[in-house]
Amino acid sequence: GAGVSQSPSNKVTEKGKDVELRCDPISGHTALYWYRQSLGQGLEFLIYFQGNSAPDKSGLPSDRFSAERTGGSVSTLTIQRTQQEDSAVYLCASSFTGNYGYTFGSGTRLTVV
């Protein structure tokens, strides 16, 4: 596609449930990032994938968070046993070379009730 596609655009879930957020990067982009955007907190780095290299998971806030990238393309961010503090907009971005010229998707707004 022409841009980074994220789904769903909105997700409301009950506390304690697991959720999966999907990201389709721009075709040919080898680098893929997940960020979390909370009100007044800016964008918080979560995880980075580059080609076939091991992902940089240093930003994941707890072991309830995990992500995978299949076939070097689509990525899924999974949050297990969701908590209210997980409510945020989750943004995915991709780029050709890594760390420059990011293109962001429109995000998934997650609300945990």
Add this chain to the structure above:
Amino acid sequence: QQQVKQSPQSLIVQKGGISIINCAYENTAFDYFPWYQQFPGKGPALLIAIRPDVSEKKEGRFTISFNKSAKQFSLHIMDSQPGDSATYFCAASMTAGNQFYFGTGTSLTVIP
């Protein structure tokens, strides 16, 4: 710990005026400083970026001023328009790094 500090949190400017947003950083290893513009319901979009080997970069009505010794950089929007009303984020990254460090954002409102 906030690696990039941004101010002000919100800004109201008259149409035709100049909008100025400021950012400061501590890590001298940062070598790339982009600004992103975000409209409601959309992801941030790259607006303009600068590297520390120049003190100023201009693209249309948008200018980045960079002060390496002070570890500060700012975005100037000349002739501000209502369509510029958005949230602006500064960021910083390093060549050897895997992420951008973002400021907390500035909500800009341009009054017609």
